[in-house]
Amino acid sequence: MSEKPIVYLFWFAHEHLDFRRAEINSILEMYNINIQINAQKDYPYWLVTATSEDAIKKVANRAVSLRFCLELWASSEKLQDLHNGLRLYPLEKIRKHITKDKSFKVSIETFCKHFSQAEKIKKIESFSYLPLEGPVKLKNPDTTLCYIEFYGLKPNNIPDEPYMYFFGRLVANGQRELIQKLSLKNRNFIGNTSMDAQLSIIMANQANVKSSDLVLDPFVGSGSLLVAAAYFGGYTLGTDIDFLMLHGRTRPTRITQKVRGKDDSIIANMNQYELTSYHLDVLVSDFSRPMWHSNFRVDAIITDPPYGIRESTERIGTTKKNLIVDAKQMSVHIPSKINYELPQIFKDLLIFSARHLKLNGRLVCWFPFFRDQYSEDQLPSHPCLQILANCEQTLSNYTSRRLLTYVKIKEPEV
Ligand SMILES: C[S@@+](CC[C@H](N)C(=O)[O-])C[C@H]1O[C@@H](n2cnc3c(N)ncnc32)[C@H](O)[C@@H]1O
Numbered sequence: 001m002s003e004k005p006i007v008y009l010f011w012f013a014h015e016h017l018d019f020r021r022a023e024i025n026s027i028l029e030m031y032n033i034n035i036q037i038n039a040q041k042d043y044p045y046w047l048v049t050a051t052s053e054d055a056i057k058k059v060a061n062r063a064v065s066l067r068f069c070l071e072l073w074a075s076s077e078k079l080q081d082l083h084n085g086l087r088l089y090p091l092e093k094i095r096k097h098i099t100k101d102k103s104f105k106v107s108i109e110t111f112c113k114h115f116s117q118a119e120k121i122k123k124i125e126s127f128s129y130l131p132l133e134g135p136v137k138l139k140n141p142d143t144t145l146c147y148i149e150f151y152g153l154k155p156n157n158i159p160d161e162p163y164m165y166f167f168g169r170l171v172a173n174g175q176r177e178l179i180q181k182l183s184l185k186n187r188n189f190i191g192n193t194s195m196d197a198q199l200s201i202i203m204a205n206q207a208n209v210k211s212s213d214l215v216l217d218p219f220v221g222s223g224s225l226l227v228a229a230a231y232f233g234g235y236t237l238g239t240d241i242d243f244l245m246l247h248g249r250t251r252p253t254r255i256t257q258k259v260r261g262k263d264d265s266i267i268a269n270m271n272q273y274e275l276t277s278y279h280l281d282v283l284v285s286d287f288s289r290p291m292w293h294s295n296f297r298v299d300a301i302i303t304d305p306p307y308g309i310r311e312s313t314e315r316i317g318t319t320k321k322n323l324i325v326d327a328k329q330m331s332v333h334i335p336s337k338i339n340y341e342l343p344q345i346f347k348d349l350l351i352f353s354a355r356h357l358k359l360n361g362r363l364v365c366w367f368p369f370f371r372d373q374y375s376e377d378q379l380p381s382h383p384c385l386q387i388l389a390n391c392e393q394t395l396s397n398y399t400s401r402r403l404l405t406y407v408k409i410k411e412p413e414v
Contacts, residue, residue, distance in 0.1 A: 022389035066174030103137035191222035200228035213299035223266035230278035
């Protein structure tokens, strides 16, 4: 017998709005979860219908854009109707979570309007008719009830009364704490273009990184994307053309740091987060000349290729015609580099991914743009890769980058 559908409220952090849907969709696909979503563009909440609380917990256990999920007990555009709805909420359902021996607390959330502590307590007291019997415990109670007032999206035009009221039981928190835990601020080793923790986590989710997956970043830099992938149980590999970066010998990125220290390395970062066992290795290699065996396959490729702004776009090559390095010089010869044009990087990246991803494996990569020149038909494409998501992060008035998620749908023809 299937369980009865229950309505949940998903409450999101109000940043990276364009990434929400793609992140949640990826997680739903990864766990094969089926839910109905009722969402309005840019609103911080979704109404979600699901038949299992476990499914909701699984999503929350991965999603970084999500703040929390409530089992919705009542919602309304009018306060009186919210109280009426709550009074009608079945007692036996309340009793499952609120009893004499279970601690609880009521928390308050207001969107687009702030209230003093005294005002919040007054709001909480208005729910005194609920049969809340157990002891109040503010830290880690058995049950958390949550009351929410939504005052719209316009901070310059806040109404006196909220547009919506919600009341429910907290089912799970999203992964916002992970942003602090993996923050670049406290990371041993960072480079000038290290990706922040939140976007790295979103990328790992978009790539469906699961326990024991093999994950590659071919433009690995300081390895920030691999940290998030390893956190979700992926075994990580990286390559980069920059020997000094991979050996932690570039100029320090933090202005407070004069010289690089012994902990300036990707492996020290992995140690810092107790993820060492997930780190396979990083190698110096020019991506334009991939070194992998034709049978080499990975579950996911996550990467942030160079845009030529804060790091050079280069590959091994020479402009000299007919240059021949004789055998004697070969062992000490340092090859020269030439420019690696952005369209060529992405062409190579898609060909490489089509070849080396497992079937249904994902490529998640950033693609830079001048905003006024963007059009969808410029997106890199390959017959073996289907684009699943395309989310924009604005960088300045003129520039933005898009996080592209591809899935491999077939093997390339030989
Ligand atoms: C945007 S950065 C990546 C930053 C990285 N996500 C991190 O966490 O530090 C791009 C990287 O691509 C590397 N790169 C540039 N040209 C390359 C090439 N031909 N082959 C491999 N790596 C290259 C650069 O050295 C740089 O580290």
